[in-house]
Amino acid sequence: xxxxxxxxxxxxxxxxxYMAVSGLGxxxxxxxxxxxxxxxxxxxxxxxxxxxxxLTLLVRSALAGGFRPSAIRTEDPAERAGLWRCGVTAxxxxxxxxxxxxxxxxxxxxxxxxxxxxFVFLFVVIAEWPLATEHGARRWQRLSERWPxxxxxxxxxxxxxxxxxxxxxxxVVNAALMAVIVSALVTIVFERYFFVALP
Amino acid sequence: xxxxxxxxxxLATTLGYIGSAxxxxxxxxxxxxxxxxxxxxxxxGMLPGLTATMGxxxxxxxxxxxxxxxxxxxxxxxxxxxxxxxxxxxxLLNIPGTPANAATTLDGYPLARMGKAGPAMGIATSGxxxxxxxxxxxxxxxxxxxADYALKxxxxxxxxxxxxxxxxxxxxxxLDDPIKGWIAGFLxxxxxxxxxxxxxxxxxxxxxxxxxxxGIALIPAMVGAFGFSEVIMVMFNRRAEIIKATTTLRDVIxxxxxxxxxxxxxxxxxxxxxxxxxxxxxxxDIGAWVSxxxxxxxxxxxxxxxxxxxxxxxxxxxxxxxxxxxALIPVLTLGVPGSAPAAVLxxxxxxxxxxxxxxxxxxxxxxxYQVVVMMLFAAIAIVVLGILLTPVLLxxxxxxxxxxxPVVFVxxxxxxxxxxxxxxxxxxMVVFGxxxxxxxxxxxxxxxxxxxxxxxxxxxxxxxxxxxxxxGDFGFYFTRPICVVLMLLCLGTxxxxxxxxxxxxxxPFSMLGHALRRPKxxxxx
Numbered sequence: 001x002x003x004x005x006x007x008x009x010x011x012x013x014x015x016x017x018y019m020a021v022s023g024l025g026x027x028x029x030x031x032x033x034x035x036x037x038x039x040x041x042x043x044x045x046x047x048x049x050x051x052x053x054x055l056t057l058l059v060r061s062a063l064a065g066g067f068r069p070s071a072i073r074t075e076d077p078a079e080r081a082g083l084w085r086c087g088v089t090a091x092x093x094x095x096x097x098x099x100x101x102x103x104x105x106x107x108x109x110x111x112x113x114x115x116x117x118x119f120v121f122l123f124v125v126i127a128e129w130p131l132a133t134e135h136g137a138r139r140w141q142r143l144s145e146r147w148p149x150x151x152x153x154x155x156x157x158x159x160x161x162x163x164x165x166x167x168x169x170x171x172v173v174n175a176a177l178m179a180v181i182v183s184a185l186v187t188i189v190f191e192r193y194f195f196v197a198l199p
Numbered sequence: 200x201x202x203x204x205x206x207x208x209x210l211a212t213t214l215g216y217i218g219s220a221x222x223x224x225x226x227x228x229x230x231x232x233x234x235x236x237x238x239x240x241x242x243x244g245m246l247p248g249l250t251a252t253m254g255x256x257x258x259x260x261x262x263x264x265x266x267x268x269x270x271x272x273x274x275x276x277x278x279x280x281x282x283x284x285x286x287x288x289x290x291l292l293n294i295p296g297t298p299a300n301a302a303t304t305l306d307g308y309p310l311a312r313m314g315k316a317g318p319a320m321g322i323a324t325s326g327x328x329x330x331x332x333x334x335x336x337x338x339x340x341x342x343x344x345x346a347d348y349a350l351k352x353x354x355x356x357x358x359x360x361x362x363x364x365x366x367x368x369x370x371x372x373x374l375d376d377p378i379k380g381w382i383a384g385f386l387x388x389x390x391x392x393x394x395x396x397x398x399x400x401x402x403x404x405x406x407x408x409x410x411x412x413x414g415i416a417l418i419p420a421m422v423g424a425f426g427f428s429e430v431i432m433v434m435f436n437r438r439a440e441i442i443k444a445t446t447t448l449r450d451v452i453x454x455x456x457x458x459x460x461x462x463x464x465x466x467x468x469x470x471x472x473x474x475x476x477x478x479x480x481x482x483x484d485i486g487a488w489v490s491x492x493x494x495x496x497x498x499x500x501x502x503x504x505x506x507x508x509x510x511x512x513x514x515x516x517x518x519x520x521x522x523x524x525x526a527l528i529p530v531l532t533l534g535v536p537g538s539a540p541a542a543v544l545x546x547x548x549x550x551x552x553x554x555x556x557x558x559x560x561x562x563x564x565x566x567x568y569q570v571v572v573m574m575l576f577a578a579i580a581i582v583v584l585g586i587l588l589t590p591v592l593l594x595x596x597x598x599x600x601x602x603x604x605p606v607v608f609v610x611x612x613x614x615x616x617x618x619x620x621x622x623x624x625x626x627x628m629v630v631f632g633x634x635x636x637x638x639x640x641x642x643x644x645x646x647x648x649x650x651x652x653x654x655x656x657x658x659x660x661x662x663x664x665x666x667x668x669x670x671g672d673f674g675f676y677f678t679r680p681i682c683v684v685l686m687l688l689c690l691g692t693x694x695x696x697x698x699x700x701x702x703x704x705x706x707p708f709s710m711l712g713h714a715l716r717r718p719k720x721x722x723x724x
Contacts, residue, residue: 001642004640004641012386015386019389022403022404027401032399034667035666035667036663036666036667036669036670037398037399037664037666037667038663039398039399039401039403040403041662041663041666042388042392042662042663043389043392043403043404046388047389049385050382050389053378053381053382053385054382056378057378057379057382060378082435083435085434085435086432086434086435086636089430089431089604090632090636093427093430093431093608093629093632094629094633096612097608097612097625097626097628097629098626098629101612101616102625119605120606120609123604124605127434127601127604128599128602131601135599178602182609186609186613190613190617194264194617195264196613196620197620198613199616199625
């Protein structure tokens with residue numbers, strides 16, 4: 001945590017200094033701006049306070065050894081795997097929100113429902129892929145117990161596939177079904193009920 | 200006699216307003232909203248990773264086209280339901296469904312491991328119900344009085360109030376490291392500086408970008424900080440095992456003997472939870488911890504705490520549920536949120552044309568009592584639904600996060616977009632989501648950041664207006680009576696935040712205590 005504090009405090013210090021300097025550059029009193037009401041007054045105050053607090057954190061974390069490069073690395077494999085999942089999630093979600101929704105790719109406007117269905121499908125498949133066998137077995141058991149008729153039909157369709165592929169094929173079909181339902185529901189609710197012009 | 204008749208008059212007026220508010224909410228559709236909002240809140244609260252703030256923020260975007268009363272009824276029921284619903288996962292998974300239920304895990308999970316998951320859920324239900332009622336009582340009685348008093352607040356006072364809010368919120372939400380809480384709070388104030396300022400329409404930190412002139416809207420920022428960041432956060436954590444709970448109706452019905460036995464704990468926790476709720480930007484989680492600590496200190500069964508104490512569980516749940524009504528007291532009277540979900544509710548109220556603040560009792564006194572009645576409906580709904588739907592609700596806990604999170608994110612995107620129908624708000628949501636995740640991973644609390652964004656505009660305008668009025672004279676900040684009180688509170692918060700200064704400040708009191716405790720004979724020698 002000391003390393004994170006060290007680098008974060010440097011960022012906050014820069015933000016604080018930037019705010020204060022920008023505040024100094026804003027219009028001063030004179031003309032229609034009265035004395036005491038200068039727009040830069042509060043940014044200067046906030047910038048100075050943030051810079052001072054960041055400096056305190058910087059000194060404290062530096063004294064605790066946070067500046068050493070070795071302090072950044074994490075050896076815990078679970079934490080590394082967790083951070084990897086977080087990175088993929090953040091990147092995937094950002095691509096959908098910023099790059100797909102409302103975007104034009106090669107002059108073609110990506111429809112909202114298509115973008116949403118693609119996002120949900122990929123998210124579920126990528127996130128569940130490592131767990132497909134475990135989840136598939138559980139879901140299959142539930143389906144067989146509750147709706148044996150449907151289970152028999154599904155078993156018939158999946159019969160030509162090798163046994164090892166079936167859970168993953170099951171996941172892909174499930175994810176596709178979910179993607180279509182979610183996308184259609186959200187589109188209908190917002191477009192028809194809330195009169196939102198979807199991006 | 201005059202005082203008694205004044206109190207009776209006040210009570211009659213209060214009851215009159217409450218009665219007419221209840222009559223106004225008697226329509227079946229409103230009752231359907233109560234059930235729907237509370238049920239959704241309970242589901243959101245139960246699912247680790249989905250918080251009350253996120254739920255209220257998302258639903259604000261879904262209800263903005265409804266009429267005011269219906270929309271706010273749904274949002275308040277969701278808020279109360281989510282804080283209560285979080286107790287289920289705290290008891291069964293040892294993971295607090297919302298941060299407010301962290302203290303619940305200490306005794307709720309051990310009780311579940313002893314095979315008492317059903318009774319533990321019953322205790323949580325009774326604690327939550329009574330906590331909400333106690334908070335609601337104070338909301339109905341204190342808010343109107345506080346609103347009258349708040350009329351004395353002028354620009355100088357609002358400046359100090361904003362500073363105090365940031366300091367106390369930063370200190371209480373980051374107990375181990377108040378500096379991080381304060382950085383978060385002042386960063387929030389800084390975020391509020393983006394856009395055209397309100398006095399002379401000068402651009403600040405817009406980088407020449409037209410979309411940024413309107414500033415950072417609160418709802419997309421909140422959806423990002425609490426929605427998107429939660430989606431990322433949830434994917435970090437590994438899964439927990441659910442304890443197989445007994446789910447018969449009889450097991451989860453609260454035992455009246457527990458309520459009678461721990462009546463003092465309930466009363467104390469309710470009052471403490473409400474008080475913590477009133478403090479700007481602090482909220483339910485601290486309300487639960489403070490109530491839990493106070494119950495432990497006063498308990499005759501201290502040894503049981505942390506090992507499955509019914510009293511501990513009752514205190515935690517009463518404390519966190521008393522905080523939402525408490526958090527609405529400053530929202531209604533000062534326009535300052537007492538917690539993060541209350542900040543979104545404040546934004547929702549503004550969106551629906553309500554103007555919370557000191558003028559509320561003059562402009563629309565009936566609204567305060569409508570909020571009280573909404574709380575009452577939510578409290579009744581959590582008891583009824585919490586008992587009747589326990590077996591169904593427990594199924595919510597088995598929804599895989601891999602399926603839930605993409606749906607939540609889709610709602611985050613469309614919810615941010617829907618209010619103003621501009622993509623800029625979606626980008627704001629994404630930026631705040633990633634920023635929120637990074638800050639939370641580094642133990643920076645989100646509540647002061649949100650409070651800063653909400654208070655930024657008041658802070659900026661109050662500070663500069665007061666200086667314009669007084670011709671740049673800072674003296675008024677240190678001489679007006681309310682300013683002096685708020686300044687001393689700020690100073691006290693700073694002093695109590697650090698060990699050495701706290702010990703120095705407390706030394707005279709501890710010396711006095713020693714002197715008073717010394718035996719008479721020893722004192723005479």
